[in-house]
Amino acid sequence: MITIGPSLMCADMGKLQETVIRLDHSKVDFFHFDVMDGSFVPNFTMGPDILKDLRDHTNLPFDVHLMVDSPENYIQLFSDAGADMISVHAEATTHLERTLQSIHALGLKAGVALNPATPLNTLDYVWDVMDYVTLMTVNPGFAGQKFIPATLQKIEKLKNEINKKNASVVIQVDGNISYETIPEVVERGAEMLVCGTSCLFKKDQALENAMQKLTSFIEELTSTNKMNS
Numbered sequence: 001m002i003t004i005g006p007s008l009m010c011a012d013m014g015k016l017q018e019t020v021i022r023l024d025h026s027k028v029d030f031f032h033f034d035v036m037d038g039s040f041v042p043n044f045t046m047g048p049d050i051l052k053d054l055r056d057h058t059n060l061p062f063d064v065h066l067m068v069d070s071p072e073n074y075i076q077l078f079s080d081a082g083a084d085m086i087s088v089h090a091e092a093t094t095h096l097e098r099t100l101q102s103i104h105a106l107g108l109k110a111g112v113a114l115n116p117a118t119p120l121n122t123l124d125y126v127w128d129v130m131d132y133v134t135l136m137t138v139n140p141g142f143a144g145q146k147f148i149p150a151t152l153q154k155i156e157k158l159k160n161e162i163n164k165k166n167a168s169v170v171i172q173v174d175g176n177i178s179y180e181t182i183p184e185v186v187e188r189g190a191e192m193l194v195c196g197t198s199c200l201f202k203k204d205q206a207l208e209n210a211m212q213k214l215t216s217f218i219e220e221l222t223s224t225n226k227m228n229s
């Protein structure tokens with residue numbers, strides 16, 4: 001099943017609450033909440049207080065993507081603020097397995113995020129403690145970047161491994177997920193789409209219309225793929 005999660009860092013920050021409500025009504029599946037620390041990535045975004053404020057306005061899951069050094073220090077904070085799922089970058093934590101365990105211990109889903117250049121064998125010893133993998137299809141830090149084509153092969157390779165292991169791990173993709181790249185990533189096995197400026201947050205289109213267009217596109221794509229398989 002393909003799910004759509006708006007990347008909230010791409011929203012108008014002055015209208016976050018209204019944006020969450022409108023997107024909830026437009027039937028998105030989850031909210032992708034990017035956290036940046038100005039160190040692991042050269043940018044800053046949102047923190048736990050903003051998440052806490054938004055939490056009251058939707059029952060949909062908040063997927064917190066920690067693009068921060070030593071994410072293990074902030075798991076409790078984001079759990080208390082209302083996160084349902086937390087992904088940490090394998091490149092940013094020394095004890096990845098322990099960090100994932102600590103997310104599970106709080107009753108949340110645990111994800112591992114990988115930069116485009118990070119190899120998949122980083123996941124070799126954490127298969128039983130992760131629920132999803134966030135494959136970055138741009139280098140994290142900024143919206144509106146170009147899709148890195150080499151990541152397509154990575155999605156396919158990861159999907160093959162998941163199938164081989166019969167693991168219940170979902171592939172999330174993040175970075176320039178657009179009308180051009182969605183068919184490519186979905187064909188290779190991506191299921192959770194993080195949707196930012198490339199397909200959802202458009203200056204000339206209301207969020208409701210953008211969501212309707214995106215949903216129809218994905219429905220059509222999945223029914224065509226089903227017919228061809």
Ligand SMILES: O=C(CO)[C@H](O)[C@H](O)COP(=O)(O)O
Pocket residue numbers: 007009010034138139140141142143144145174175176177194195196197198199
């Ligand atoms: O994590 C991100 C950047 O690090 C954003 O979620 C993503 O890049 C936003 O989407 P778009 O690329 O479509 O603007």
